[in-house]
Amino acid sequence: MTGNAFARPTRLLAAALFIAGLGAATAADAADRTIRIGYQKYGALILLKGKGTLEAKLKPLGVDVRWAEFQFGPPLLEAINAGAVDFGTTGEAPPIFAQVANPKLVYVANDPPSAKGEAVLVPANSPIKSLADLKGKTIAVAKGSNSHYLLVKALEKGGVSYSDIKPAYLAPSDARAAFQNGSVDAWSVWDPYYAAAEVAGARVLTDGEGLVTNYQFLLSDRSYVEKNADIIRVLLTELRSVEDWVTKDPKAAAAELSPAVGIPAPLLEKALARASLGVGPVTKEVAAQQQKVADTFLELKLIPKPITVSDALAEVSQ
Structure with missing residues (x-):
């Protein structure tokens, strides 16, 4: 796991205050409510789903939990927007991208940076040896994903203009097929797809270390957060508990969760080893980093108008 041993207690304290500050509600207040959770094959939510503790904690409050899997982030946030x-x-x-379309989208919390959890990959026998060699190449990437930003920063480091490559905007499953059959020259992707490709022989041209932060964010609709602070509080508490368990024993966690999340234990363990867990509030520093991401996409004309990230922070008691 990444992270500084001295910084972790501070994150834990901030997370505890953050979770406690969301407040509580009575069972009557929460009766007959639902939380519909979108998750992906990475991040802490799939681990929480696999562990199965959230349902048990919310049941006494009369809250139903429903899960929906998404291949990557943009469709998930479109579902929140809708x-x-x-x-x-x-x-x-x-x-x-989602904030451009929906000013009601809010950041609720985030995990620490996991820069090593995504990479730009090339086939094992590829003639591409450096980032500069990506000029003129076709690169698979999920548009609007975290690895889209990684690709932008990797090209920048290699002295290659974004306009000098041919982006192939593909969902992970389609990108994997294109990568395997040689339809694309490189692939910018995140775990566990990254881990699976690596095990299959893909070569890492660069990971995100030194290029991106790769925060994992927990997001919602502003009105939902305002009306359901008690549900969010329980969710974050359970998420914290699962993350602590995974951090202490990633091998055991991978073995136990593998059947539930549908990822082979060795791949899951590899992905977990690159993850950085410790959910807490979105700080001003994190928001400032997100603003840099937004400004970069605006400069590349990948978003149509400027946004202010700080406008999308959930208003919760700290």
């Missing part, structure tokens, strides 16, 4: 999902997790780039 009112089909109440809560979900994505990397750093999807909320930028």
Whole structure:
């Protein structure tokens, strides 16, 4: 796991205060409510789903939990925007695109940076040896994903203009097929797809270390958060508990959760080893980093107008 041993207690304290500050409600207040959670094959929410503790904690409050899987972040946030999902997790780039479309989208919390959890990959026998070699190449990437931002920053480091590559905007499953059959020259992607490709022989051209932060964000609709602070409080408490368990024993966690999340234990363990867990409030520093992501996409004309990330922070008691 990434993170500084001295910084972790501070994060834990901040997270505890953050969770406690959301407040509580009576069972009568919560009766007959639902939380619809969008998750992906990465991040803490799929671990929470696999553990199965959230349902047990919310049942006494009369709250039903429903889960919906998404391949990547943008469709998940579109579902939140459309009112089909109440809560979900994505990397750093999807909320930028979603905020343009929906000013009601809010950041509720985030995990620490996991820069090593995504990478730009090439086939094992590829002639591409450096980031500069990506010029003129076709690169698979999920548009608006965290790895889209990684690709932008990797090209920048290699002295390659974004306009000098051919982006192939593909969902992970389609990108994997294109990568395997040689339809694309490289693939910018995150765990566990990254881990699976690596095990299959893909070569890492670069991971995100030194290029991106790769925060994982927990997001919702502002009105849902305002009306259901007690549900969010329980969810974050359970998420914290699962993350602590995974951090202490990732091998055992991978073995136990593998059947539930549908990822082979060795791949899940590899992905967990690159993750950084410790859910807490979105600080001003994190929001400032997100603003840099937004400004980068605006400069590349990938979003149509400027946004202010701080406008999308959930208003919760700290």
